[in-house]
Amino acid sequence: MKHHxxxxxxxxxxxxxxxxxxxDVGAIEDPRHGDYSSNVAMKLAKPLKKAPxxxxxxxxxxxxxxxxxxxxxxxxxxIIKEDQKYAWLDAQKSVLQDIDxxxxxxxxxxxVFLTEASLSSRVSQVLKDGERYGTSHTPVDIHVGEAVSxxxxxxxxxxxxxxxxxxxxxxxxxxxTGESIVRMLEAxxxxxIRVNYQxxxxxxxxxxxxxxxxxxxCDPGSVRGKEIHERVEFLGKAxxxxxxxxxxxxxxxxxxxxxxxxxxxxxxAIYPLYQETRAWSLEYFEGIYQRVNTHYDRFYFESEFYELxxxxxxxxxxxxxxxxxxxxxxxxxxxxxxHNRVFVTKEDNxxxxxxxxxxxxxxxxxxxxxxxxxxxxxEQVGYFQVLFAALAMMFPDTKGKEYHKVYGWVKLKHGKMxxxxxQVVLGEWLLDEAKKSVFEILKQSKSNYTEEDQEDxxxxxxxxxxxxxxxxxxxxxxxxxDLKESVSFDGDSGPYLxxxxxxxxxxxxxxxxxxxxxxxxxxxxxxxxxxxxxxFYPEVVSDAARTLSPSVLCSYLFKLAALFNLxxxxxxxxxxxxRLALTTAAAQVLKNGLSLLGIATxxxx
RNA sequence: GCCCCUAUAGCUCAAUGGAUAGAGCAGAUCACUUCUAAUGAUCCGAUGAAGGUUCGAUUCCUUCUGGGGGUACCA
Numbered sequence: 001m002k003h004h005x006x007x008x009x010x011x012x013x014x015x016x017x018x019x020x021x022x023x024d025v026g027a028i029e030d031p032r033h034g035d036y037s038s039n040v041a042m043k044l045a046k047p048l049k050k051a052p053x054x055x056x057x058x059x060x061x062x063x064x065x066x067x068x069x070x071x072x073x074x075x076x077x078x079i080i081k082e083d084q085k086y087a088w089l090d091a092q093k094s095v096l097q098d099i100d101x102x103x104x105x106x107x108x109x110x111x112v113f114l115t116e117a118s119l120s121s122r123v124s125q126v127l128k129d130g131e132r133y134g135t136s137h138t139p140v141d142i143h144v145g146e147a148v149s150x151x152x153x154x155x156x157x158x159x160x161x162x163x164x165x166x167x168x169x170x171x172x173x174x175x176x177t178g179e180s181i182v183r184m185l186e187a188x189x190x191x192x193i194r195v196n197y198q199x200x201x202x203x204x205x206x207x208x209x210x211x212x213x214x215x216x217x218c219d220p221g222s223v224r225g226k227e228i229h230e231r232v233e234f235l236g237k238a239x240x241x242x243x244x245x246x247x248x249x250x251x252x253x254x255x256x257x258x259x260x261x262x263x264x265x266x267x268x269a270i271y272p273l274y275q276e277t278r279a280w281s282l283e284y285f286e287g288i289y290q291r292v293n294t295h296y297d298r299f300y301f302e303s304e305f306y307e308l309x310x311x312x313x314x315x316x317x318x319x320x321x322x323x324x325x326x327x328x329x330x331x332x333x334x335x336x337x338x339h340n341r342v343f344v345t346k347e348d349n350x351x352x353x354x355x356x357x358x359x360x361x362x363x364x365x366x367x368x369x370x371x372x373x374x375x376x377x378x379e380q381v382g383y384f385q386v387l388f389a390a391l392a393m394m395f396p397d398t399k400g401k402e403y404h405k406v407y408g409w410v411k412l413k414h415g416k417m418x419x420x421x422x423q424v425v426l427g428e429w430l431l432d433e434a435k436k437s438v439f440e441i442l443k444q445s446k447s448n449y450t451e452e453d454q455e456d457x458x459x460x461x462x463x464x465x466x467x468x469x470x471x472x473x474x475x476x477x478x479x480x481x482d483l484k485e486s487v488s489f490d491g492d493s494g495p496y497l498x499x500x501x502x503x504x505x506x507x508x509x510x511x512x513x514x515x516x517x518x519x520x521x522x523x524x525x526x527x528x529x530x531x532x533x534x535x536f537y538p539e540v541v542s543d544a545a546r547t548l549s550p551s552v553l554c555s556y557l558f559k560l561a562a563l564f565n566l567x568x569x570x571x572x573x574x575x576x577x578x579r580l581a582l583t584t585a586a587a588q589v590l591k592n593g594l595s596l597l598g599i600a601t602x603x604x605x
Numbered sequence: 606g607c608c609c610c611u612a613u614a615g616c617u618c619a620a621u622g623g624a625u626a627g628a629g630c631a632g633a634u635c636a637c638u639u640c641u642a643a644u645g646a647u648c649c650g651a652u653g654a655a656g657g658u659u660c661g662a663u664u665c666c667u668u669c670u671g672g673g674g675g676u677a678c679c680a
Contacts, residue, residue: 024621026621028624029620029627030624030625032624033624037623037624039622039623042623042660042661045660046660051660052660105624106624107623107624107660107661108623108660109623109624111624162680199680202679202680203679203680204679204680302680325677325678326677326678327678328677328678329678330677330678338608339607339608339675339676339677340676340677341676341677341678342677342678343678344678345677345678346678347678349678351677351678351679351680352679352680353680377674378609378610378673378674378675379673379674379675379680380675380680381609381610381674381675382608382609382674382675382676383675383680385609406610408610409673409674411673413616413617438643441643445641445643461643472618472619472629473617473618473619474618474619476610477611477618478610478611478673479617479618480616480617480618482616482617484630485616485617485629485630488617488629488630489643490629490630490643490644491628491629491630491643492617492618492619492628492629492630493629493643495643496629496643496644498643499641499643499644500643500644502641502643503640503641503643503644506640506641507640507641508640510640511640543621547621551618551619554619555619555620555627555628558628558629559628562628562645565644565645566645566646568640568641568644568645569636569644569645569646570645572639572640573640574640575640583640604641605641605643
């Protein structure tokens with residue numbers, strides 16, 4: 001609808017002698033200001049040297065006239081052909097018929113009110129399209145920072161936990177965000193490749209292995225054969241212990257460096273232990289991916305790109321892209337307004353950035369993406385600027401196709417989280433706490449649930465609570481984590497949306513074979529509000545995908561649920577074909593939208 | 606030192622340069638013999654400071670203050 005109105009306004013403006021203007025048109029929250037609004041008159045005030053109100057009124061008059069003509073046209077009354085002025089009217093007929101009225105409001109807003117018939121037909125469309133409602137086949141353009149990408153095939157790289165380290169709530173936010181972005185892109189006509197780049201080599205792992213081989217309390221033999229989560233918790237502790245000693249003791253530092261070398265060299269003295277413990281981490285991660293309903297097309301590992309990275313960087317030196325400096329090989333970012341970074345150390349180890357030169361090449365060779373979105377924290381903004389610049393010089397085909405999507409840290413409300421010191425909130429711990437809370441609520445409920453139902457509701461409710469708590473905040477915003485709030489079940493929360501969905505399904509079950517239909521009957525205020533909001537959904541999905549912003553979708557779904565709950569509160573739904581149709585449509589949109597957030601619904605709760 | 610991000614109600618968060626700055630939580634009050642009260646309704650309450658650009662600024666620019674991050678051999 002938005003697009004149609006845009007075109008219509010464009011045509012009208014051209015008729016007024018204004019071309020090359022794409023008018024802004026937006027869906028309006030407050031129904032008193034209409035369903036769609038444009039500020040084009042105010043934008044044009046200066047170039048046209050006219051008062052905004054005057055322009056707006058002129059546009060309104062033309063639209064009114066056109067609407068009138070589009071209504072009263074009959075076959076024998078060939079007004080349109082006679083009147084050159086309205087030659088464009090035929091093409092715009094269907095939009096014009098959807099418009100009830102146009103209002104002009106100071107200081108120059110053009111507010112468009114849609115007819116109830118058009119809203120009703122959109123609700124019917126939801127019933128017809130079902131799960132497909134809101135999806136599209138032609139890819140929307142993606143905002144990548146200041147630029148706009150027309151990419152069709154997009155690689156989304158997310159999660160990237162490191163082996164031998166704790167999987168904390170920050171990783172959970174990363175996965176949740178990445179998963180939702182993937183789903184939104186798929187829904188808007190993109191081909192998506194899901195990848196996960198995991199750090200399985202480097203100093204952090206050497207620290208962990210140093211602890212396991214040097215500290216009695218970090219003896220891996222003590223956890224062999226135990227549950228996977230216990231083994232992984234053990235690794236986290238060993239890493240923290242190794243890290244602390246590393247910083248305090250020069251000898252430990254040297255020994256850890258030596259272990260690092262041994263791992264890269266696959267030295268049999270340490271390699272079997274490395275492989276064994278690496279496998280623990282990976283097994284554990286796989287369990288989490290399944291639990292939060294994520295999967296990947298390709299897992300990349302840092303260990304794959306150690307040699308390759310070094311090779312490309314060495315080539316880069318001969319091309320003059322990289323330089324030797326103090327024994328290391330650096331990319332001289334300072335020449336390009338960035339900062340210098342070491343790609344290969346003087347010990348001849350590829351650093352994170354060195355390896356990623358190899359990764360970049362392989363990613364483009366394997367999948368030929370038009371765009372790679374790296375979902376990574378804000379501390380790496382400068383790092384990626386340098387990396388992308390180096391990549392673009394090494395491999396010009398990657399230029400403009402790399403994007404760092406910043407996701408904000410999850411900080412503790414009290415204190416700072418750090419896997420180095422071992423002060424972390426584990427991802428699974430959070431999910432389990434949330435699940436316990438749901439069980440508590442189920443216990444107090446009057447309804448009788450089978451044990452299977454309870455398990456299903458608790459698990460899905462927990463995932464919904466945690467995921468929604470992360471997604472409702474703008475992706476790049478930091479989150480001050482508080483357990484109580486993140487597993488909240490009231491108000492603007494995942495369970496609220498799940499509850500609303502379950503409630504609507506409950507009504508629909510009770511309705512049984514009752515007639516579900518929306519036609520030309522007048523809509524009351526609550527019905528109209530809900531109908532118009534349902535009709536906004538496809539545009540919201542498109543906007544959320546365009547800006548890679550799940551939070552946009554969250555706000556929408558919350559508002560939609562609130563509108564449905566209000567309707568539910570004020571008017572009986574059973575026995576009203578119209579309200580049953582609205583309920584069916586609202587439920588469908590909730591389900592579709594939650595699915596794009598990576599949240600599964602339950603039929604009862 | 607230099608660079609980047611950030612500051613909205615008691616707390617946690619919204620707001621493509623637009624209309625009376627929206628929610629949730631917390632607090633006060635009200636509504637379940639009625640389709641699920643994990644709900645709904647009402648009240649209370651906010652743009653860090655000072656300038657500037659604009660018809661219009663939470664949004665853009667400048668300075669200041671507070672918080673976070675980065676800044677060569679970690680990832």
